[in-house]
Amino acid sequence: MQIMKVMIFSHESDLDGLYSAAIGLLRYPQAMTIFLGYGVENFQKLGNFIYSATHYSPERGLIIISDLGLNDDLIETCRQIFSDAVRNGWKIMWIDHHHWSQQAIDAVKPLVEVVLDTSGTKCASDLMYETFLPGSELAARLAGMAHTMDFFTKDQYLTPISELIRYYQTFPNFYDRLSELARKSAKGILWDVEMQSDYNDYARLRDEARIQVFATIQVRPVGRFKVAYVQSSPYLQNSLFSEEVFAKTNADLIMFYSTKGKVSIRRSNDAISCRDVAANLHEGGGHAYAAGATFKSDPSDVSAVISELEAAVAKAVASQL
Known part of the structure; x- marks a missing residue:
């Protein structure tokens, strides 16, 4: 058969x-x-x-x-x-x-x-x-x-x-x-043993990346919300790392932007929807509590990237009014 x-x-x-x-x-x-x-x-x-x-x-x-x-x-x-x-x-x-x-x-x-x-x-x-x-x-x-x-x-x-x-x-x-x-x-x-060995290698790279990434954080107000803009790292899992960023910044929303033109969005409370923010960006989608999208700005131009992401948040905030 x-x-x-x-x-x-x-x-x-x-x-x-x-x-x-x-x-x-x-x-x-x-x-x-x-x-x-x-x-x-x-x-x-x-x-x-x-x-x-x-x-x-x-x-x-x-x-x-x-x-x-x-x-x-x-x-x-x-x-x-x-x-x-x-x-x-x-x-x-x-x-x-x-x-x-x-x-x-x-x-x-x-x-x-x-x-x-x-x-x-x-x-x-x-x-x-x-x-x-x-x-x-x-x-x-x-x-x-x-x-x-x-x-x-x-x-x-x-x-x-x-x-x-x-x-x-x-x-x-x-x-x-x-x-x-x-x-x-x-x-x-x-x-298993193989996964543990790989994880040991990863943990060292993760801890180094954490120090570097914390240095990139910019926190800005958008309406009544506090938004943290963070350059993501291939060695940091965004959902897990977001807890540390929220604790450090007391932000309502985090926009993780990558050098590959992608953005991951996380929130610390239900006052704003990550999906609503993502909807204002290219290829945006996801959930109220976590979403993703891409951005059109040159990833090497951090100022332009943050401005584009900030505009997406502002549009979502304005839609609540």
Whole structure:
């Protein structure tokens, strides 16, 4: 009997993306895992993978997309990708917990089985567990840990695997390393000697980066909010590091900007939505409590970058009035 071909696409940057893929592997051990970020370029990669799998092989199979939101500017790209795949006999499931517009939902529903959380209380791993492996103890535990990290509930101990994901992003074989982490997690291996060795190397680089990054912080008022602008480091996991920045600056909002033109947004209270700020930037999306986008300014021109980010915050603040 031929084993069904399965492809799992998941978010590359955090524990929820990793454990979503791991739960998918628990259900479909034969699956290929592909990890992606957000934005047009990443969805073009998704399209290339799907095209290769569905056009150059007579096999039919299943495509699972998890922990990746669909922004309106990607609707046509996705509709074209999925139309070709479905025409070639493939089934597509999209499991996600980000905010989708009704336009996005209506556009892909004829082609894709969409599982969305609209309550704002579940992470993608929760949905993967409920959809594919309800009752599995290992899947439930993976989902629970992803939930703890995603919502910062601090209700259980987590290994520092989120920082390891961040560290592995600096390696040329990042995607291979992430796929290996997903396969280990699917076997219940959450930490081992190799991971500990890598983490020891990472911790030294992280501590050096922390000193350098604290020197870049600029804090400015935007309306009634205090906003910290911080140049991010490849060795600092933004969600974890944000706690230190909030403690040091007493800011309401942090804008982490990178030398690659990306911005990560975090908040310390619910008086402002990170997603509303991200919506005023290119390729912006995410959640009320954490979001991301790209900026158009030259990353080397810090003054221009901060001005662009400040304008996005100001627009979100003005919309509250």
